[in-house]
Amino acid sequence: MKSLEELKALREKMRAQVNMRENVGGEHTRVVVGMATCGIASGARPVLNRLSELVQEKDLTDKISVTQTGCIGLCQYEPIVEVLEPGKEKVTYIKMNPEKAEEVVEQHLIRGNVLGKYTLASAGI
Amino acid sequence: MYRSHVLVCGGTGCNSSGSHHVIEKFTEEIAKAGLDKEVSVVQTGCHGLCALGPIVVIYPDGTYYTQISADDVPEIVQEHLLKGRPVERLMYDEENAGTEAKSLADTDFYKKQTRVALRNCGVINPEQIDEYIAVGGYEALGKVLTTMTPEQVIQEVLDSGLRGRGGAGFPTGMKWKLCAPNKADQKYVCCNADEGDPGAFMDRSVLEGDPHSVLEAMAIAGYAIGAHQGYIYVRAEYPIAIKRLRIAIKQAREMELLGKDIFGTGFDFDIDLRLGSGAFVCGEETALMTSIEGNRGEPRPRPPFPAVKGLFGKPTILNNVETYANIPEIINKGAAWFASMGTETSKGTKVFALGGKINNTGLVEIPMGTPLRTIIEDIGGGIPNGKKFKAVQTGGPSGGCIPASYIDIPVDYDHLKEISCIIGSGGMIVMDEDNCMVDIAKFFLEFTVDESCGKCTACRIGTRRMLEILDRITKGEGKIEDIDKLLELATYVQENSLCGLGQTAPNPIISTIKFFRDEYEAHILEKRCPAGVCKALLSYNIDPDKCKGCTLCARNCPVNAISGTVRQPHVIDHEKCIKCGQCMENCKFGAISRK
Structure with missing residues (x-):
């Protein structure tokens, strides 16, 4: 280690590895992926992994946590992703895939625009 | 990149309740479930709730599992890690709260704490320098070396109000300030990790959970006083701490955070370990340094103080592990931040x-x-x-x-x-209420009698005489003048011992007499132990009205001291009785009493 800059660069690189371990407070946005049998069977795992990766890559772990949940009873619409922002109404995205997940991160989580075309409302229920 | 981290405590407490098996099982089960690219298993230091170990914390949700055995692991992997359903029966159930606390931060145990010295314990993997750097490690050292003068560093520590955490509470900055101006070809920075008080294990937990914080602080201290060599004196009874310190020193050397020309500033500093072999007195600073020098660990008179003439006759500072663990945070966050916590004279x-x-x-x-x-x-x-x-x-x-x-x-x-x-x-x-204060004083005296190094007569003989008197009192053979004799001896031992061991050894006696004199008097005058601890003063008796003659007590008595026929009240032979209490525990009718 020959300079403070070198240390700081290393820290930046390593940060994503540990900052998931901050304790979740009330101001946190929760992104929840349905990972019951129905969800896993329709491909929820790659969705969960992509979401988790992006949130860490973009250094959002202090504001957003990505976790799983069980079956919410809408098995035909899996993989389902719910976004729970404090003080806002829950948004439920259906029939997700990793590509759509990327859009959700870019548009909804970063810019705050709900992607109406993927929500439960778009299925007409 | 992992979506979830499984943190398993690898401190001594959890390790002895089997956390290493839990770690192995997690690694195995996660691989079996095909999750090894998604979930990482991290061995951390102590979380603090040692009674409920092994502890497992799963992030990002922070679910807090306690008393996990390897058998519970497949369920956690299948349910929680795969399907996202936390296993409620294994989650921490806080007393009085009634419900399982979901996250670590929600528990009463953690809510009222402020973790500074323990900031990284249970959060990072102590065997990976990368993780320490990821939470800002070695930045304080970098800041000190590149932007501060040694005087500024000492001033910062002085301003923080940090006092020694090893026991005496001497201001740390003052210790450094007294050492800095002393000219010598070599100076030393020592770390006292010879934690010997029965029941204290915070230094072990810091070394096991966050060893780099101590290394970093020692290098900062070295810069402040102008030393290039550090020694950590750690007791040999801490094998996990020693192992992690060795790994930490090796990794810090590899990254050139210890060694020559640190951060390209021309500052050299290195650290070596010295193992202590179990003498309590070696936690005393002069005895500790004598032991590092390779001699029998005995204290020597001060002055000269170590700051002037310490290890190998050179100016030396010696601080405790927990004291060091605070230093990088003080440098990073500033003296004012540290001084904002605590009271007027006790900061942090x-x-x-x-x-x-x-x-x-x-x-x-x-x-x-x-x-x-x-x-x-x-x-x-x-x-x-x-x-x-x-x-x-x-x-x-x-x-x-x-x-x-x-x-x-x-x-x-x-x-x-x-x-x-x-x-x-x-x-x-x-x-x-079940603890007898005379017995407690006796327990601590037994410890100091064993651990007195024998150099000073007052400590060597005085503590033994006090122990004999206490022993007499607990056996019901005490005299009322024994209390005053104890206090007289206590003053004598305090005043005539060279080091802290002897000077403080009588404290348990003085304070128990001060606050619980009535218990001493009950032992002496009434031949009675109010807490029911001192065996010689107890007697077990069977109430003939309550005894149904079931024979259970007689069958459980290990020395056949109870006699009687079936359906007739039994009797205890006090000559034979060893007062083990088995009969009382086994009696279903509450017929046996202890006085």
């Missing part, structure tokens, strides 16, 4: 090891000045089995007891001193 936080009759046995870190009640009732979760809180022994064999009537006392250096108690290294042994 202190780690306490809670033990004895308390629900949450473990490590807690709280701001100085926190009332004792908060520690015992809120963080510690109160006394088990609905018993009454009687006293707490602080500072181990060098300290004294705080009786229940002082439960609202703010815990800091000066308030405890007022009632002739000390914070000491931070051991807190909680006692309930």
